[in-house]
Amino acid sequence: MAITLYSLDGCPWCEKVHDALDAEGIDYETEWVEPLHSDRNEVRRVSGQREVPVLVDTERGVTMAESAKILEYIERSLQ
Template sequence: MVKVYSINDCPWCEKVKKYLKSKNVEFEEHNIEENDVDRDACYELTGDTMVPITTVNDKDYVLSFDKARLDEMLGL
């Protein structure tokens, strides 16, 4: 399952979500601004609360909008 950790009004978060949709990649959005559990999970994953964070396996992640790394991680 692909997860995108995001916040409200984040242009880079929107770019990641739009890109994933354009590639027909299903994902769950986890808003760390609205949910403390999601914020804690993001922090546990990365050691920070910078967003967007995209993860496929709750272990490896991509920070920000890095198309090449997203494609690599997702096998696109």
């Protein structure tokens, strides 16, 4: 899958990104992360930080954090 979303269950910012991807009909894979920041080593490995959501688009070589930026990316680049 070209798009992976690192997300935390119950995170409202993550839900906004999930909703936007679903609304646009974009196929993606979700990697669910641990609640404790110190346990989010996979997120840190791909993005350099432990916050979520993080979107990775391997087809376009894009990795980004912050829901507002991700939502803009979905709107501009993935439609």
